[in-house]
Amino acid sequence: MKHVVLLLALLVCSPLIAAKENLELESLRIEFDNFITLDKYRPFAKPEKNQARSAIEALFNQKGNVKAHAVYMARHYLTKAKMTAEAEYLKQELRTNDAQLQAINVETLKAEAKIARMQADRARFLLNLQAEEAERERQAKQQALALVDKKTNEAELSQSELAAAREYAKAQERVAELAKQEADLAFAEIDSLRMQLESLVAKETESGLMMTLGDFVFASSSAQLKQGASDNFDRVMQFIGGYPDRTIRIEGHTDSTGSEALNKDLSQRRADAVKQLLIKNGVDASRITAVGQGEAHPVASNATEAGKAKNRRVDIILLK
Amino acid sequence: MSFNKLMKQNIIQTTKTTLKPVLLLMIVTGLVACMPVTTVPIDDNTYYQLQAEVDTVKASAVADAAPLEMKFITDKLRLAKIAKANGDKREEARYTEQIRADIVIAKLRAELNQLNQQLLNKRDEISAARVYLAELEEQLP
Secondary structure, three states, X not given: OHHHHHHHHHHHHHHHHHHHOOHHHHHHHHHHHHHXXXXXXXXXXXXXXXXXXXXXXXXXXXXXXXXXXXXXXXXXXXXXXXXHHHHHHHHHHHHHHHHHHHHHHXXXXXXXXXXXXXXXXXXXXXXHHXXXXXXXXXXXXHHHHHHXXXXXXXXXXXXXXXXXXXXXXXXXXXXXXXXXXXXXXXXXXXXXHHHHHHOXXXXXXXXXXXXXXXXXXXXXXXXXXOHHHHHOOHHHHXXXXXXXXXXXXXXXXXXXXXOHHHHHHHHHHHHHHHHXXXXXXXXXXHHEEXXXXXXXXXXXXXXXXXXXXXXXXXXXXXXX | OOHHHHHHHHHHHHHHHHXXXXXXXXXXXXXHHHOOOOOOOOOOOHHHHHHHHHHHHHHXXXXXXXXXXXXXXXXXXXXXXXXXXXXOHHHHHHHHHHHHHHHHHHHHHHHHHHHHHHHHHHHHHXXXXXXXXXXXXXXXX
16 A cells, blocks of 8 residues: 555656756746846846746646646746846936936036136136227327327427527527627727827826826726726836836826715725736835825816816826 | 564654655645646636737837737737637637737837837937037136
C-alpha cells in the first residue's frame, strides 16, 4: 500500500519536473530575474512586477492548453511590468529633464538680465559719451567763435592801435619838430646872448669902469640867470680880470613896471645872482658887493618898451 | 535482531514520518493545476463588448503607435469570433483575456512612444537651451 502511494505521488509530480525542464519557462524566469535586477527599473512598477512574478511562478503548476495560455499571460505580465517600468522611468527622466531645463532657463533668464543690464549700461555710457562729445563740440564752437571775436577785436584793435600809433608818431613828430624848433630857437638865443655878451663894452663913469648887463641874461621877471649867459660869461670875466685889485660893485635895476618893493627885491636878487656867478668863476667874494637899486635909477624913459628894456639891467662897476 | 531487520524497521519509520507532507504537497499541486487560468466571464455580449473595445483602440492614436500589437489583436479577435461561433467559451475566454492584455500592451507601447518622443524633444530643448545659455555667457565679462 505504501509503495502504491509513493508511485502515485511520483506520477502526480512528474509534470512539475517536466515543467522545470521547459526552456520557455526558464527563459521567462531568467528574463524576469534579469529585469528585476536592473537598477534602472528597480524603483518602478512594483505591483506589475509582483503580478508578473506570481504569473511566472504559477506557470510551474500549469499544463496542456491551459499552460500555453498561462505562458502567454505570464509573458504579458512581464512585458507589462517592463513597459510600465520603462514608462515610469521615462516619466522620471522627463521630470529630471524638466528640472534641468527649468534650471537652465533660470540661468538663461539671469544671463539675459545681466546682458540687458550691460546693454543698458553701455547705452547709458554711449549716451553720456555722445553728450560729452556734443558738449565738447559746443565748447569748441564757442571757443572758435570767441577766437573769431577775439581776432576780429584784435584786428579792429590793431587798426585802432595802428591809427593811434600813427597819431602818436605824428604827435611825436610834431613834438620833435617843436623841440627842434625850440632847440633852434634856444641855440639862436644862446648865439644871440653870446654875441651880446661878447659885444659888451666897458665905459668910464664917476664911480669907476662899468660894464652893463642887459636884462637878456635873466629869464623874464626872474632873478635866474640864463644858462647861455652863465656859459658865455668870458667877456665879463676878462673885463674883471683886467683889474684884480679893484673891488666890485654890482647894482641891479628894473623898469617901473610893478611895485617899487617888488622891483627893489627883484633887482637885489639879480645883483646877488651875478655876484654868485662871479664867485663861482673864481672872483673873491670879499671884493664884491651886490645892491638892488630897483626902479630908482633909470637910464631911459619907462614910457616905451625900448626904454624899459634899457632900464632893466645889472651894472658891474670896478670901483676906483 | 539482525542488521537487515534493524535497517528495514528504520526505513519504515522514516517513511511514515516524511510521507504526510509529501502527500499534502501533491494534493495542493494537483488542485492548483486543475484550476482554470482565466477568470474572464463569458456571456453572449462579451465578444461584442470586446469588438467595441478593439474598434475604439483602432480609432485612436494607439493603432498607429503599436501596429504589431494591433495585428495580434485583430487576429485574435477573429479567433475569438470563431470560438464564440463554435460555442467554445473557454477558448473565447482565453482569447478575450489575451486581446485585452494586448490592448493594454498596445496602449503602453503608444504611451512609451509618446514618452520617448517627449524625452527626445525635451533633450533637444535642453541642448538648445544650453547652447543659447553658453552664447549668452560668452557675452558676459
